[in-house]
Amino acid sequence: MNTPSPFLLAPNSIQAVLLDLDGTLINTLDEFVAALNFMSDAMQLPHASPQFVAQTIGKGSEHLVRVVLQMLLLEAKQPHDAQSIEHMFEQAMHLYFTGYEAAGTSHVKVYPGVREGLEQIRAKGYPMGIVTNKPTRLAMPLLHDTGLARYAEFLIAGDTYAKRKPDPYPLIQACTRLQTMPAHTLMIGDSANDAAAARAAQCPIAILRYGFNHGNPVETIDADGYFDSIEEIARLLPSIG
Numbered sequence: 001m002n003t004p005s006p007f008l009l010a011p012n013s014i015q016a017v018l019l020d021l022d023g024t025l026i027n028t029l030d031e032f033v034a035a036l037n038f039m040s041d042a043m044q045l046p047h048a049s050p051q052f053v054a055q056t057i058g059k060g061s062e063h064l065v066r067v068v069l070q071m072l073l074l075e076a077k078q079p080h081d082a083q084s085i086e087h088m089f090e091q092a093m094h095l096y097f098t099g100y101e102a103a104g105t106s107h108v109k110v111y112p113g114v115r116e117g118l119e120q121i122r123a124k125g126y127p128m129g130i131v132t133n134k135p136t137r138l139a140m141p142l143l144h145d146t147g148l149a150r151y152a153e154f155l156i157a158g159d160t161y162a163k164r165k166p167d168p169y170p171l172i173q174a175c176t177r178l179q180t181m182p183a184h185t186l187m188i189g190d191s192a193n194d195a196a197a198a199r200a201a202q203c204p205i206a207i208l209r210y211g212f213n214h215g216n217p218v219e220t221i222d223a224d225g226y227f228d229s230i231e232e233i234a235r236l237l238p239s240i241g
């Protein structure tokens with residue numbers, strides 16, 4: 001851990017940038033909580049705490065809904081087995097999407113330094129792509145309504161391929177689309193999930209300190225550097241355009 005960092009030692013080897021979405025560009029904790037509360041109300045379950053939601057974000061919607069549902073059933077002392085959970089899971093996913101879409105995008109918070117950083121990265125000549133575990137139907141409106149879509153050449157979402165982060169597959173596909181070698185493609189994320197995918201794809205990985213790292217301190221992530229904003233990362237990258 002914290003061994004020599006290809007990115008920090010050689011920022012001039014970078015030719016393109018990949019961006020995670022939740023916890024990196026935008027903070028949609030309130031939308032996650034609202035969607036899960038909508039689901040809970042319809043299923044007559046208690047509400048999950050925002051803290052529990054924050055530490056469960058980042059591995060895709062199915063993971064979030066499954067873990068929260070299991071936790072709430074235990075809390076409500078509702079008898080359940082693997083089969084009844086599967087049945088309820090389908091209904092829960094449907095309610096979760098309805099709740100998330102009803103929450104809208106008008107209150108979504110773009111983290112400080114994101115717009116400035118992406119503007120600089122683009123001005124310096126780096127093509128960018130987004131690789132998130134969020135499903136396309138939730139990610140696309142967020143990118144358009146926040147105005148962040150204009151910075152990315154493409155969106156690879158949690159349902160674009162059968163495999164998602166921490167699998168390296170979406171990052172390797174992203175490099176193919178950008179026509180850059182993984183070793184020259186910097187991944188910027190907020191969680192151990194992003195770092196595991198980047199390490200396996202052999203992309204350098206920069207981690208933001210402000211996101212959601214499954215409830216663990218960011219310094220426990222095997223990464224090439226930890227940063228307070230995307231603008232700070234942008235300043236390290238030389239102009240290539």
Ligand SMILES: O=C(O)COP(=O)(O)O
Nearest residue numbers: 021022058059060132133
């Ligand atoms: O788990 C999610 O829904 C999103 O996660 P990501 O944008 O951090 O990949």
Ligand SMILES: [Mg+2]
Nearest residue numbers: 020022023190
């Ligand atoms: Mg994230």
